[in-house]
Amino acid sequence: MLIKFLPREIRKYFRMSRRQRKHEIHQSLWFKPLAYVMAAAVLAIVTLLIDMQVDLSVRASFFAFNHEATRTLVSTLIASILLLSAFTLNILLVFLTTLSSQFSPRMLQDFIATRETQHFVGLFNGSFIYVLLLFLFMNNFRQDEFVLVPLLTVLMTFSTAIIFLFFINHAIYWMQVHNITWNMRLISEEIIQKTLTEDMEKLKVVEAGDLKEEFRKHAKIVKAPEAGYIQLVDFQGMVSEAQKEDIILALHERIGDFMLAGNPLFSYWGPGAYKVDEDAYTKCFAFGNKETEIQDNYAAMSKLAEVAIKSISNGDPRSAVNAIYQLANLMQVFDERITFTPYLADSDKQVRVITREQHFEGALYRGFGMIRHYAKGDLPIIIEIVSALRMLAQSSNPIRHTHIWRFAENTIENVSQEIIYDIDRDLLLEKLDLLANATGNGTEYEKLKKTIEQKKA
Template identity: 35%
Template sequence: MKTYLLDKYLKKYTRMSERELAHQVKSNLWFTPVLYVLFSMILLSVTLNGDLNYGMGNKMISYFAVDYELTLSLLSVLTAATLTITIFTFNLVLVVFTTFSGQFSPRILKNFISSKATQRVLGIFTGSFIYVLLSLFFLNKRITEYYFAVPITATFLAIFSMATFIFFINHAVAWLQVNQLTDDMKKEALGIVKGTLKDELDSYKVKDFNDTDADIRNGKGLQIKAGTPGYIQLVDFISMIEEAKKDDIMMRFEHTIGSYVFESTPLLTYWKKHEMKIDEDKYLAFFSVRKKQTEVQDIEFSINKLVEVAIRALGNYDPKTATTAIYQVSEVLVSISLVTDFSNYLADDENNLRLLLQKRDFNHYLYNGLGYIRHYAKDNVIVSTDILKALDLMAKSLNPRDYQSVWDFAIHTALGFENLFLFEQDSQQFYLALYNLATTTNNQKDYEKFLKKM
C-alpha cells in the first residue's frame, strides 16, 4: 500500500511540465526545509569528521576546547530549545493562516507559504534542529574527550536561529499589513500578465493571417474531450502550435484557463484537410487539468484574490483597505491594456492560423476586476467615488483603444446613485470624479448628456 501511494505521488510530479513543477515546488512548504536539512547533514558530517577523526578539540588551546560532558549538556539544551522555537514558529504560521482566512481570503494563504522568507525561516529552524539532534546522537567519549567544531557550530546555529525568529515575527507582522499584502498579490498578477499575455502569446498573436481554411472551419469539426474533471491550470500553447503545424490542422479552444471542465467536456475542436489520423492524446498532454485553480497562467484568478480582499473589507466596514485593493486591481488592468492587443488568433511562423482562443477583451477584465467590487459597493458612495477616481487614473495610462470601455463602466456605475447621496459633498465629489474621467477619455459631451438625464 505504501509503495502504491509513493508511486502515485511520484507520478504526479513526473507528469508535470517544468513551469507547473516550479510553481508546485514554490507553493509547497516542505521543499526549502528539506534543502536546509540536507545542508545541515553535510555540515554535521564535516564538523563530526573534524572532531572525531582529526581531533580538533585536542589540538585547540584549552580556552576553545570543550569537554565531552559540557558538549553533551550544551547539545541537550539546544535540542530542546530548537525544537520549542520550531514548534512555536509553526504555531505562529497557523495563527497567520487563520487570520488570513477570516479577514481576507483563504485563497491568498499560498502567497504567505510561497514567500521565500517564510520557507527559509522554517528551513533554518528545521535544519538547526536536525543538526543538534544528530550531533547529540553521534557524540562518542571513547573516541575523543574534547570537542571544538560541533559545539561551536551548534552555538552559532542557536544564535542564528534566535535572530531568525525575531526576523520571522517582523515578517509575519509586515505580511498582515494590507499594503504589503495587496502589493505582493499585485506583483504576482503583473508577473502573470507579463509571462502569459506578453512573453508567451504575443509573438503568436495576429490579426491578419493566411485564412485559407475558412471554408473548412465553417464545417463540423472533431472534438477532443477533457477526460479528467477539474480546473484548466496550464496550457502549453507553443508546443501545441508546433504540433498543429506538423499535423496541418486548425484548432479552437472551447474554454479558457481557469474554467472548470467535466470528464466529457470538449476542450478542443479541430479541423483537418486530410484523412490522416490525429493523435488526440498528444494534444491532451498539453493541458494540465487539476482539482484546484492556480495562478501559473490564470490572470483572472490572481486578480480575483485582490477583488476578494476589497469585498471582505467592505463587509468589515474597512473602506481604506477596499480602496487600496481597488487601486492595485486598476494597476493590473492598466498592464493588461498595455501589453496585449486582445487578438484571439494564434498563427505559426508561416502566418497560418493554428489556434483560435476564446475572445477576451478589456471589457471582460475590467468587469471581472472592478465589476464585483462595484456590486458590493453599490450603497457606499465614498468607495464608489474611489472607483471612479481609480478609473480616471487608469485612463491616464491606458491604451486609448480602451477609453470607451472605461467610460461605459463609469456611466453604469453612476446610474445607480441618483437618490443615494446623503450629503451634498458626496454628490460633488462623485460627479467631479466622473467629470475628470470624461475629460481624460474625451467624453465631455456624453457627460453633459448624462447630467441632463439625471
C-alpha cells in the same frame, strides 16, 4: 509501477507537466525546508568527522570542551531551538488563520510561496535537526574534547534567535494590507510577464489570414477527458503539431474555466484533419482542482477583488481602497503587455490555434465588477472606483476609453442609494468630470450628472 504505492500527495506531482510541477513545488512549504534538513544532516556528519579526525583542541584550546560539558551544552540548546521552532509554527498558524478569515484563503499561497517564509521555516527546521543529530551521534564516539561541535552549536542557536526576530518582522510586514496587495500585484505582474514571454505573446497575430473556412464545416470536436479547471495549455507544442499536420484548432473554453468530463474542449479542421492524433492535442491541456495564475491572467484580479470585498464587509474602507488602486495598477500592466487577439500563428504566420479571446472589458469586470456588486450601497467605495478608472484611462490606450467610461457609467446608474448626501454627490461628480475629460465623454457626463442630481439628501 512503484508510483501507485506512493502517498497521494506525492503521487500527484508525477502526473503534472514539468511547468505545472515546478509551480506547485514553488507554492508548497515542504521543498525548501526539506533541502535545509538534508543540508543540516550533512553538516552535522561533517562537523563530527572533523572533530574526531582533527585535533583542534591544540590550536583552539579556549573553545575546547570535554565530552560531558559538550553533551550538556548540546542537550540544553536543543530545547532552546525547539522552543523557537514551536513559537515560529504557532505564529505561522495564527497568521495563516487570520489571513484566511480576514481576506481570502487564496492569499495563503502567496505568503507561503515567498522566499523569505520558506527560508525562515527551513532554517528553523535545519537548525533543530543539526543539533539533534549532533546530540544523537556524539555519544557513540569516544572523544575527550570537542571544539567544532560546541562552537557551531552555539553559533547555530545564536543565529536561530536572530532569525526568529526577522521572522516576526516578516510576518508583521505581511499582515499590513497595503503590503499584502503590493506583493500580490508584484507576483501577478511577474507571472503575466513570464506567461507572455514563454507562452502566447510571441505566437499572437492580429490578422486572421487564411482560416481554411472551406474545411470548417467538417470540423471535428474533441471532448474533455476529465473534469476540472483548465490550468495550463502547451500552446507552443499545439501550434508546432498543428503546423506539421496542416490543421487549425479552435479552443472552446478559456484557461481558468471549469469543465466537466465530456464537455467540448476544442475542434479542428483543415487538409490534414483525417490523420490527426487527437490524444496528442488533449495532452497539451493540464486540468486541476483549482484556479492557478500560471496562465490565467484573470486569477490575479480576482484575488485583489476578494481583498477589497472582504475589507468592505469587515468595515475597513481604507484597505478596500488600497486594493482598488493596486487593481488599477495591475489593469494597466494587463493593457500594456497583452495583445487582445485570439489568433496564434506558426513560423510562417499561418494561424494554427484560435483561443477564446480575452477582452479588456472582461478584465474590468473580473476586477472592478465584483467589487461594485458588493459596494452598491457604499458610495465612498464607488467614488474610489471611479477615481481608479480615471487614472487607468489617463495611462491606457485611447481605444480603451469607451469601455472604461461605459463601465463607470453603468456603475453609477446602478447605485442602489436613492439619496446621496451633498458632499458625496459633489465628490462623485468631481471624479466623474475628471474621467469624462480623460475619455472624451463630456456630453454623456452632463446626462449622468442630471441623473445623480436627482438623488438629493
